Amino acid sequence: MLQVRNLRVSYDGVLAISKVDIDVGAGKLVALVGGNGNGKSTTLRAIAGLNLPDNGKIIFNNNEIQDTPAHLRVPLGLSLVPEGRRIFARLTVQRNLELGAYTRHDAHEVRESVDSMYTLFPILKERRSQLAGTMSGGEQQMLAIGRGLMAKPKLLLLDEPSWGIAPKFVTKVLDTIQMVNSRGVSVLLVEQSLHKALAIADYGYVIQTGRIVMQGTGKDLLNNDEIKKAYLGL
Amino acid sequence: MSEILVQTLVSGLLIGLIYALVAIGLTMIFGVMDIINFSHGEFLMFGMYSSFWLYTLYAFDPIVTLPLTALFLFGLGVIVYKLVISKITNAPMVSQIFTTFGLMLLFRGIAQFFWKPDFRTIGHTMVSGSFSVGGIQIGTPQLTAGVGAILVTAGIYLFITKTRLGAALEATAADKEAARLMGIDSQKMFALAWGIGAACAGVAGVLLSTFFPIFPDVGANFILIAFVVVNLGGFGSIVGALVAGILVGVIEVMGGFLLGPQYKLAIVLVLFLAVLMFRPQGLMGKA
Amino acid sequence: MSLLSVRNVTKKFGGITANQDVSFSLDAGQIVGLIGPNGAGKTTMFNCIAGYFPPTAGEIYLNDVNIAGLSPEQCARAGIARTFQVARTFTSMTALENVMVGAFLHNKNVRAAREAAAELLGFVNLGKFRDKPAASMTISEQRRLAVARALAVNPKLLLMDEVMAGLNPTEVKETVEVVLKIRDRGISCLIVEHVLEGIMPIANAIVVLDYGKKIADGTPQAISNDPQVIAAYLGDE
């Protein structure tokens, strides 16, 4: 479904990632993990089209999309829930969700999707007409995920969805992701917390200083000694 | 005496609606892009000249050519966006001010180059003249402009709150990168905002041209008031611009009458500052 | 006598009550955790203590002086330093200069401030970023920078808002060590955190908020077994 080949991105001439290869198969949940500032977000942003790569290929459903502008990647079935939520602070919760479905044209279906989001996140329903910016950090994260799902993506890119979320809800968020995945949406999940992400992932990549240094099934990686040493503090 | 006061009030109301009309385009651009367009008065000027030339060369009445001018100005707004503004969307606020200030000078220069610095006016139009209601005189051009202002405000308000494109515009205004992730082409939205903003100025220009002289620097007469209106109403708020426009018009005319015409602008400015002290975000601005 | 004593604080935003009648206290040399579900009012409580919002009702005592309603800069002078949920780095400055801004509170001498700042950068393990533009640091590094910056004002009490968010376990460990070192300097810490692995082992006490109200208050041990807290926040693992 998604193939990233030899991707290289830099900010103002400073290299952030290079030679990144990632594959996400149809219906798979793939995790991209790594410490702070190692290029996870950069990778996702490049896939979503927010950063243009210096070179490399991004192939989505057999189309090369590395030169496609970000807004045209959404209708292809790519949706990114960005780092730091980026919800529309001055719009209501409801309108945020509706905007998530901007590329969909069936008003009725969109309304149904909104309702299903409310079922998924009851807190959002409570706050449907509140301005999104006045909600707490965690509430905003729920909204961001809901909004990302509203595009009915084939591949959902999630950048640290559990960031700033209460433990009780972290599990819930991860469950939600698994559920979405089980309905056939492929997921590329970026997380800091290795064990949580790898525990639910079919496959995982470890990124370090802008390069993929390890990959394998989630279980394999979790049991890898070096990983344990470097990331799990054991 | 009281008749004079009522007359003054009515006149203030009518001019206030025109201020609102001029300001709506400005607030639109600001709301979506966070850019203060110093050249907004010059879009108004182009609208006036468009109306003037269509009238002078082809004898078309300004009211008839209004849609044409609006369309023309929409195009101009989009072109200006594509050629200039699109390159500074991420620049610091000060360089944006710098750029639109440059555009202001450029447009004045262009107008003078092609159309000479002369003052021009449009003679008799469909809306010339005035009528009296219970002893209160109302200028037909002013009234037409006032009605135009209300219609445009309503139209834009509905467009933004009720249409998909309007929602996209608002999303882009809030966070353009996030909007792109929703599949919204932010460049297109910005161009649209400039188009609509310029078209509003164009409509205002046409309506003004039926009773106000036309010259290359005419924008200078309106821009400060437009800024005040936009700011008083709250940057980006369409309804705020309407309310503030009326308020400014009435205060200016009434204040000038009661306290001395040489201070009429000062009165408006003092009140404006006073409001900002209590509502830093303007009357209808979001905090 | 407690260093900080929050008494019956209520904070409303229009119709929303973000904090309702919250009371708790913190003794000198303590680490206290403030936890609770999203939107429980933790950041709001910080803002009230640090002077960003005047509480709608209630008092906040620092060493028996009511500081409720003081401005943030007055609170800083009184000895309260804080970090923000988003880092709020001074992006046009280097890491060192960021910390220097804090150091100027008590000493306007540039050289002295530079020395103090350099020491603090080392203290939070950011020594190598000294002359790097702070904007080039990652988010979590910037959060740690904010801690150094806050320490530079020589606070009695440090409020930290989610400094461990987004860290991997190794990094969490590092940060925990930093917090302990801060306490060893005699600075009390009030910490908002969702990363319980980070806060639970080191806190003297935990305060739990839910829907703006305090639902529990006690040792980490007691809190993790409190059924109300489990229901509202921890969830059953």
Added chain:
Amino acid sequence: MSNNAVIPQPVEPLSVLPGKSANLGYLLILALLIFACFVPLFVDSPSHQNVAILVLMAAQMGVAWNIVGGYAGQVSLGHAAFYGIGAYTSTLLFAKFGLNPWVSMLAGGALAALVSVVIGWSCFRLKGHYFAMATIAVAEIIQIIFTNWEFAGSAVGLTIPMDKEGWDVFVFASKVPYYYIALGLLIATLLANLVIDRSFYGYYFRAIKDEPDAARSLGVNLRKYKLIAFAVSSFFTALGGSFYAQKELYIDPASVLSTGLSIKMALVSILGGIGTLFGPVLGAGILTLIDEGTRALFGGTGRGTDLIIYAALIIAVAVYYPNGVMGWFRSLMSRRQAAQSQAAKGELA
């Protein structure tokens, strides 16, 4: 698959103009200033000297504006108010009360600083565009007051008699003394800027500009330090205004209190590089030369050609160098450095 897990090492970010090249910058500035001292020796056409003075005046305005607009990030578009207060105070004291013009000039500066504190006290709760607009409004109000104030000459303006000349009356037939006074003013303003930049004020100002809320948490009293920046900036702006009055010997509200002038002060800084010490000086040079040049070359055509060219150049600069000439220079330097350091480290792979 590779197994060589390394402990994460963030990509080395680069620093902007580190110590050495900053010192080089100061040396360059010093060299330029020394050069400036000798300009009248080889530029003997009074008209060219006049243009040089205009450059210095614009530079001084820009540098003064930059203290509050650049360093402290409070974009004032009403600085003409202070320029005008300076010009009017010194002219009134000198022409009407016979006070020594140099003393009058300082009095003008002090008064402007005082007024700026009053204005700032109320306007500093406003942010960004709201603040900018409020300053425009305040300056307009002040212009209206002067236009109607009989004692200050109202719309007619004030004239300084040119019958006496010399250092005691601050009126000269030759351009050379004006040149050196303007240069002195510029250097004084630059020095004030430098002192601020190097002391805790500079740090506080930039902190306020970057993240006001965070600055408050560190005990920075926003209003106090914004007011200090505003007052210092206004003081020097007013000195520039007094100088203008002594040079042109005639002032009226339209020429020393207009919003156009306020914007020009900002333009000078922006063009050169906002928040940099030397940027406004560069900007002033460029802007004045373009302005005078286009007017001299095309002004006589009467078709507005000069305006068109001037405006087109402004726009081109703003679009292609949004951070000003200094910003462009810096990014050039840092890009070169990045290339070098990357070359040194070898490709990241």
Added chain:
Amino acid sequence: QQEIKIGVIYPLTGAAASSGAEMKSALELAVDIINNGAKSVPNLPFSEGGGLPNLKGAKIKLVFADHQGNPQAGATEAERLITQEKVVAIVGAYSSNVTATASQIAERYKIPFINPESSSASLTERNFKWFFRTTAHDDLFVHNFFEFFKELEAKKGIKVKRLAAFNENTLWGNETSKLETKLAAERGYDLTKVISYPAKSTQLTSEVQLLKAAAPQVVMQSSYLGDAIMAMKTYKELGFSPDMILANNSGFTDTEFIRTLGKDAEFVITRDVWSLDLAKNNPLIKEVNDLFFERNKINFTGNSARTFTGLMTLADAINRAGSTEPEAIRKALIQTNIPGNKIIMPWKGIKFDNKGQNVYGSGILVQIIDGKYNTIWPFDLATRDVVWPMPKWDQRK
């Protein structure tokens, strides 16, 4: 062959640019006549062409500069013209505040400065040695107003009592207001209202309402074109009908004024310095105007006619000096004595007093009747009788 460079400083861009453009055309005509001749105006000095005879047919070359309405730019341009372009004299600068600064520079460099049209009285109160003004100034013009009232009463039995002053709040309008206030008091008129309105107004409703409330017989008004048109429209709209609108030139004499307002412009009286119908007394007026019309498709106005006259006066002085030495030109200017029939102004001639003011300059009053400006005062020059009172708006056809 020698070329005489004369610097010319006018507002070619900015708010006053439209006036600047007209004056530029007038100067170009004057130079063309001097250099290349004009057979149709044999009585005009230098109309035989071939440059200045006393300087072996030296031709005049104008160097134009734009002051944009900005006093500093005016001074800068003056300095440039003198030191770079080496002009021997300067003509300018229309806007009184720019004339003030530009003439200071000329004074410094000891270069003659001819000012054909700035009307601020203070300009010739500065004891300058190199400043010469050919036009009369506001002091005289405002005096004209009051002489007109006096003569109206004495000769036509029309009694004017209640006045209002309605002037733009700029240097020009402000000086006018002050003088009107002073003279009204001195001569026993009842000045019911003095209104200063800000330049660049978007509406004049409050002003007109105040006038209406004061109900004067005569409104004395100083406005530029845009405001003049706006004021007239507002008068009509709000039904304000004084017996007389007595305007102080500028907007009310602009070509566009009548064209725009059409019938609504009727009966306005305005002070002027020139009018086409004066050709009756001085054929030169029509002949030169024809040349101007041929080139520019517009008639002279008070401004352009004065500017034309200013340059002719300077040429006369340079010719008599027989030299381009500034001092020689200045001496010649001091001795200027051009008779009224050699100029296109309705003046007795041109002769400067020791302040540099032309003592023969004077104003006229014209009234718009049948879409044309008709001289109505001084009564001996009048081509039509004054219409008094102005018909009320609702009683017009």
